[in-house]
Amino acid sequence: MGRVSYAKIIDNPFAYASETRRLAEANTEAALEQAWQSTQDSFRRSWERRGHVLLFMIHDVDGEIDDEEVTSIVGTIGKLPKRTPIDIVIHTRGGWASSTSQIAAALLHRPNTAAFVPIFARSGGTKIALATRAIYLAKDAALGPIDLRLGYGSARDIMKIAEELGDGAPPEIRLAALEAKKELRDEVKKACELISPAHKGFLGWRGCTLAKTLTSGEMPHGRLIDYREAKRLGINVYSRMPKSIYELISIRSMQLKRLRELPPHATFIEQRASSNEEH
Numbered sequence: 001m002g003r004v005s006y007a008k009i010i011d012n013p014f015a016y017a018s019e020t021r022r023l024a025e026a027n028t029e030a031a032l033e034q035a036w037q038s039t040q041d042s043f044r045r046s047w048e049r050r051g052h053v054l055l056f057m058i059h060d061v062d063g064e065i066d067d068e069e070v071t072s073i074v075g076t077i078g079k080l081p082k083r084t085p086i087d088i089v090i091h092t093r094g095g096w097a098s099s100t101s102q103i104a105a106a107l108l109h110r111p112n113t114a115a116f117v118p119i120f121a122r123s124g125g126t127k128i129a130l131a132t133r134a135i136y137l138a139k140d141a142a143l144g145p146i147d148l149r150l151g152y153g154s155a156r157d158i159m160k161i162a163e164e165l166g167d168g169a170p171p172e173i174r175l176a177a178l179e180a181k182k183e184l185r186d187e188v189k190k191a192c193e194l195i196s197p198a199h200k201g202f203l204g205w206r207g208c209t210l211a212k213t214l215t216s217g218e219m220p221h222g223r224l225i226d227y228r229e230a231k232r233l234g235i236n237v238y239s240r241m242p243k244s245i246y247e248l249i250s251i252r253s254m255q256l257k258r259l260r261e262l263p264p265h266a267t268f269i270e271q272r273a274s275s276n277e278e279h
Contacts, residue, residue: 015042019251029262036255043248052085052114057092057103057128058252062260065095065124070102077106085112088132091249092125097148097187100124104131104194113196118245123147126214126225127191130235133198138241142224146215148180148187155180155187156221188215198236210234 019039026035044054055073057065077086086107094100104127107113113132115121121129122144129135129143137143148155162169162177169177191211200207210233213219230237 015046018042020254023251023255023258026258029259032255032259032262036252039248039251039255043244046244047087048242049085049087052087052112053080055086055088056248056252057088057090057125058249059092060253060256061093063092063256065092065099065103065128067099069095070099073103074106077110083111085114086110086132087114087116088128089116089118089245089248090121090125090129091117091119091252092121094123094125094127094147097124097183100127101190101194104128107131108194108196116241116245117141117143118241118249120144127194130191130195130199130210133196133236135230135235135237136241137227137230137237137239139227139239141241142226143230143235144225145219145221145223146187146191146211147221148184148215155184159184184216188212191215196236199234 019035019042022038023032023035026032040056047054053076055076057069057073059065073088080086088107100123107128108131111133114134114136115129115132116136117125117129118138118141120142122142123146126143127146135143158173158180159177162173165173188208188211191214192208195207195211197207199210213233225233225235227237227239
């Protein structure tokens with residue numbers, strides 16, 4: 001594996017004011033999506049790590065990593081030459097285990113990757129960050145335990161419910177708990193395999209210890225893994241963070257809020273107009 005170099009992180013001249021104005025003027029779903037695309041393009045042009053492909057995974061409180069995002073991110077990575085440096089901005093509470101594992105796998109064997117976590121990367125977000133060779137974790141930011149989510153919700157939660165109900169647990173709950181227990185064992189193994197060698201130590205054993213700590217339920221669900229704790233766990237973290245990334249998060253949050261606030265008929269009118277134009 002080639003030498004990995006990480007450029008000095010400085011603030012980039014991102015045009016926050018103009019991008020905010022563009023967002024404020026958008027009043028349809030298509031216009032808001034176009035404004036967000038413009039913001040991403042503007043941020044990429046001003047990114048100081050020249051030659052690095054920049055990806056974004058930014059959600060609000062209701063968002064999560066889904067199949068659409070997998071298609072976009074994995075598709076982009078797959079088209080890049082093997083040694084192309086990749087940076088990914090992560091601000092998410094996570095998502096389905098299969099989705100987060102697929103993105104992590106796409107990043108894992110790339111020789112020059114870095115994750116930027118300005119505020120939080122919880123659960124599946126932590127799994128994806130650990131697949132990169134370096135994590136830039138802001139002073140007040142945090143990673144978190146990897147909470148396995150299955151079709152019926154959190155594996156830990158269903159096991160806890162079954163335990164609390166004891167012999168009175170309905171058959172479907174007991175069956176779901178057994179499945180969750182099995183899936184959780186498998187997830188520890190998968191998480192170990194998806195952790196970058198940069199976080200595993202010289203002999204590699206530390207990665208599986210880290211995976212077990214984050215995935216098996218040993219660590220409380222609400223535990224915040226800040227920079228100091230990440231260092232203690234052997235994670236390859238840096239504490240520098242461009243201030244412009246916070247501006248990017250702010251714009252994305254505004255865009256998602258505006259999308260939720262659109263009246264139900266706005267999207268219908270927009271689609272109707274588009275349909276009429278096609279005919």
